[in-house]
Amino acid sequence: MTGAGVRTSALRPDWLPAGYRCRSVTPADVDAIHHLVAAYERALHGREMTGADRLAAELSRPGLRPHSDTLLVLDGAGGPAGYGWVRGRRARVHVHPGHQGRGLGSGLLLWTETRARRAGGDRLAQTVSDTDRAATALLRTSGYSRLVTEWLLEIALPQEPDVPGPPAGITVRPFRHGDEQAAYQLTEDAFDEWQPRRKNYAEWALRTVERPTFLPAASPVAFAGDQMVGAVLSLDAPGRDEGYVERVAVRRDHRDRGLARTLLREAFRTFHRRGRQACTLWTHSGTGALSLYERLGMTVRHSSTVYCRALATD
Template identity: 70%
Template sequence: MADPLAGAWPAGYRVRPATALDTDAVHRLVAACECALHGRATTDADRIAADLGMVGGESACDTVLVTGHGGNPAGWGWVRGRRATVHVHPEHRGRGLGAALLAWTEARARELGGDRLSQTVSDSDLAATALLRSGGYAKMVTEWLLEMPLPEEPEVPEPPAGITVRAFRAGDEEAAYRLTEDAFDEWQQRRKPYAEWARHTVGRATFAPAASPLAFAGGRLVGAVLSLDPGDPALDADAVGKEGYVERVAVRRDHRDRGIARLLLREAFRAFYLQGKRSCVLFTHSDTGALPLYERIGMTVRRSSTVYGKALVTG
């Protein structure tokens, strides 16, 4: 079997799989990329740990870490299913690492039996966008990072008739998993196993149950907002404790258009405000159709990204 890390890598770099032990190093790399592009970092170490746990559990070769002199991370990437992610440290751009990492993701995806591959790139990253387009990638969907300023305590509307609301508590995990995955089945590429879902939501060290309100009808879960508190001094010392993050928003199909999502979001915003946060952010994309909802409650676009994809030719 061919070495999954073999390839045309630029001279002077070493290549190996990334593991959970590399979480801090990869986090610094990703934070440096985000600061260079956006002036601030938004990905915390907890998210990197979740990604490494997801891809490393089955095969360490689904990740690649490129290091330069002194062993400092210069680039990294991972592949799982039809998705890939690649980052190149700003100090190592223009040396062919991006092209080498992209080639690795495609080769690895083919070895895993994939027939398509997609990657999300910030619209401000013109070099990465050009690289993907030159490689045959086409635009699939648009993603937006939305923000909600919290200068004062948000007002929360009364629940619709027959709906009760409370904060997430231990024992709600399985019901929240089924609700959110059922809702996301309408547009996501694959349904996540519970363990993978939990690693990115309720199992994260930054999961914020007090800012994760749930809606019930007759004792059955019909709506959920799952939030994180990602404050991290390594990202932005001035912003620590001032920004909350909504990871999931879902309402059961037969209870939509009743104001439940708006109610739960405002409950989450209020919880974050009472904890001292002065803004809250979340990601959405064009396939969900949720952007108008978020804009109606006062959220605005901080930045946008594009998901690019292409068919993989084998042989």
Template identity: 70%
Template sequence: MPSPEPPLVPPLPPPGHRTRPATLADVPAIHRLVALCEEDLHGHASTGADRIAADLTVPGLEPASDTVLVHDDGGEAVGWGWVRGRRATVQVHPRHRGRGLGAWLLAWVEARARERGGDRLAQTLADSDHAAVSLLVSRGYSRLVTEWLLHIATPVEPEVPRPPAGVTVRAFRPGDEQAAYRLTEDAFDEWQQRRKSYAEWAGHTVGRTTFAPAASPVAFAGDEMVGAVLSLDVPGGEEGYVERVAVRRDQRGRGIARVLLLEAFRAFQRQGRPGCTLWTHSDTGALSLYEHIGMTVRRSSTVYSRTLGAR
């Protein structure tokens, strides 16, 4: 017998908690919450405040109706959630878990998705977050794709091979934004569910305060961009981070991605960051490429999805 659907408007949160929509003024408080969750799960925080700001300003999300921020009686932010299209995020302060707050937030994002006319919802969870995984599975979510965080240590400057014939490589420059947008979105169209607008794409890449142009090499065949690695310089960490990797379809198999990645690793190493990380997932088919250049899996996450059903 299928589990009953929750009401369209979730009941009040657990006692001792109050809620309101999130705003840009809440970015520091949400960042502290997210950092505490990451430290609890992984031993260190990796998400920058600019990523929180990008999530709150992504086109199509209305913070007043698509976000919820939960405070305890002392005024501390202890949970939050947002929903946009078929994607949602829910996070709960480690000290406030086991009180029903996660279940309430899950009901809230599902209800909001239905109000927006959505028929399916997906969330990404770290595989080590066993309680959250159990909650989603109990609500009918199933595994969609696997994601891996890969890492490479560069205690010494890596050797970068020559680009293939007819290809030149240089660091990202002002004016490269539109070409990089078209290149990466064309490449990601092969597996992503929808094409991002330029504003949304820039908000998560070149428009972030942590964007690192010196560690973002781009490749050209003639005057056409055919490859790009876009990197972030996340504050407080010892590693660089690669946000996007893309090579134009007709230029693949020539070693361009390898050259660009090693250029990025070398740039970070010269800046005093003797290591680099990036995420990939099973739909891209790129895991073997990263392993071939010496990257190893540090941890994994899973995207869970469920059909919401008509209301």
């Protein structure tokens, strides 16, 4: 053991190039990992897209054991060169653009597969931007196949958008304290139709209402009587010129009535009033919601693909 709670690899991985070392991740590493991920995103997309609060939420997920499920690769000066985590059937890998082409990506991929297999996993999925051709080629040659496509959509907000009234019998107001459990139930019920597993409340809250960037004012919720039937949950990172919608959900028996359109435009209007120039959100092919967002005037900024492969047992 080195430091407070930091576990260094007992054996140096065969794939780790000379001059690098690796260890598990600690909460104190969030800023360094954010620096790494932001550098990767700027090189690939021309802008930073992932906030430090999202990375902190990833590392705080229930069930993630940082000492065994995370790996941070450091260069000779102690700077972050690569990063990976594995939890269940999902993994994430990033390599700093200044350290690409040295085998760190393929090594971290091997580490995620080995860790998942040892934990009893039978398959593993990773998301890669479609503009990252090197990572895409690595996954394809490693036996991964396409699972779903994800799109980052955006809408410019040069003027305050019109907000249509809600359907008859529906009231809309901003999210407020006390709405958490109803929003959790609503969004997880809606996402059950396509997500691989249901999140417990603690995990859901870490990724939504407990994030420092959660913005209740831009998170309208809809009610039929005292029942929440629709919600848009939004984030607003300080210093950013755009807002972000984290969750959109409408209860099944209230769909196709224009409620999602009303809620989203309400969120867009709030962001415009706060001086944001645009708003973004992610969706993927499993939800079937792309056409809805396009009808609202949103366009695809870029796309990613979730790749998956079966893991051979030892």
